[in-house]
Amino acid sequence: MSERNVLVFSNSHYADAPYDKWLEGTGYRLQMIVSASKAAEHAHLPDVSAFADYWNNPRIEQTALEIVNKRPPAQIIARCEPDILRAAKLRDIADVAGQRWHSAVVFRDKVAMKTALAHHGITVPAFARIDIPLDLLHFAEQYKYPLVVKPTTGSGSVDTHVLRDDQELQQLLDRGIRPHTEVEQFVDGPMYIVDGLVLDNELLAAHPSRYVNDCLSFRATHYLGTVMLGPDNPMRSRLVEYTRRVLARLPTPQHTAFHLEVFHTSDDDLVLCEIASRTAGGMIPAALRAATGLDIDRAWFHAQMGLPQQTPLPPAGQPATMCGSHVLIYPRQGTLDSLPAGAPPGAVQHRVRGTAGTRYDGDNRSGDWIAGYVMVSDGERAAEQAVHETAQWFEATTTWKPLQRKEPSCR
Template identity: 45%
Template structure:
């Protein structure tokens, strides 16, 4: 019997590690967040924590368990776990992504330091360690600029500063700690998702965003749609993703989620990359569209298990994430959904109170939507978003009832 340690910041339904490992002699030892503990409760070794992202008892327990079970690998698919898993591997001499690589895929300044001057254009940027660095950068580059944390995901904490009043509003808020400031890049945003196994890119595909990563700020939906190989941007994006992976200290086994802009004057510009699967419904979309479960295949690669990847088949499919509004959810539609829906993930319950969108990867309702062509899928994504909006009811949070 062999063991691996799994940092499992995902619900069991999304990452059923024991089912994926069935038939092997590998047993997962799970460290998870309290809100997901019930889903993993049937497993023999599960340890759950409140305030999971920042609770350092997670690291202490993981180290104890890794030694107790003599784990052979550490698996972590959530952004919050990338660096803590790398530290643990390095401490124990285990294979997989180590700290220098994890930081290059997590810290946006370290990331761009690796890529600046390389094959893919990188926007002007600077580490933001005080108000003075923001003022100096804007004096050099002008408005607009984007200020964001160096290591968050899902556009959490990102601010577009278009003029001095925006800057004053940002500076008047409590200091958020180290961040990054970069020039604002206009254009259509794309993402490229894939898998590296045995040091080779074994799957890669580009997608475009409908709406954008900041739509959640307006409680608006965001969607993802695969590009066809005939799309004029397809080859450019695949080539850019491969170039970025080649210039970074990319681990031999990893999923990746990269983002790029194509500007109105047709420049391809790097945004960021993560050594994990994409958030929201991206993994579900890839599974429905290509028949590939990126998380499972990544786990197999980390464990040295044979891949089940075959030649990808393709059915057009897109992903839709709808954030909550501010208020108490009175009715959540679960019946009568359009027939184009292939997969659903609902994260809220009637009577629950919400404060609007938090980040692009977190949603109240997620859908994978099909169609005969990419154009059909794009229209169906709009149709499902409209159906959900028309059939969902909210009441103000200060009304009677509801939970905080």
């Protein structure tokens, strides 16, 4: 019965992707490879291998290959960024259906992605791969500041730098540029996101939202949120059709979730930031589920497994009747002294990851939030207000102790 095995890579919290529950009664057997930080949440499962340094640990690939060679799986599942390429390469090796390497690289590597889309007429910012520092210096001579330097396969705004002048450029050069990096022109304008689902090569769900703050400015405000666009927002239908065009010009898998980010400029242009063949991070999937009833992760998983969908899927162009929103709270610089108990009025779901007594340095990536809240509102304006009010509630009910500076030694 080796064909009934399912190999799953997971750097997710169990509550976000309870694969065993989604497979109940199907006869499939899970083989899980998880991050060591999530091992306790998956301890009830019979076949789990846990690894530290989940993004970079080569023993993950070694273990996965051993599993594939010993018991070829019926499917290989990946939900998070570092696993997309791992799973695709293994599908190539074991000839397992699903997203293959070529598709995964185009969705994962920002230079390959922008190159492919620009070739097909989708507007992207000017960009260049940085192989050596001279590539960045030459780009800076060609284009005006600000410039954005970021990893080609990064996520969560890790190692993303906005360079506003020659001095900041020199500071980055002095620190050193990491391998696998790109530079692109900064795009001035609000960012929209579209999250959805492709099943059997058809766009079956597409839900546009907009950021409240964004994945760079949250460091100053200490919170980041999203708000689903209301049915009367003229950008909603435009973004759905834009998403359809982008997906049609990429090697999109037969079944995939996706998370698209796009800028809307003052000239009324849409300029792609990036698109990923996975579900969004944070609590965006939870906000969509609360507002629409669609669990994108479960629907995507069932499609890959060839299992029937548990809930009907509305047409991609049909707007949600309610507006979901979510807000993530980020730590300040200091020691977290106390956290609020429970959730604020209006929150339909919440998750607290911070712990009293923990010291934070304030240098956060967008995945380093300490609390998250999901709200559902009757209208886009009310949804945005809920984001701000929830952040204010958290601020008012949380206490921080400033970092203690060490006194100079008299010795």
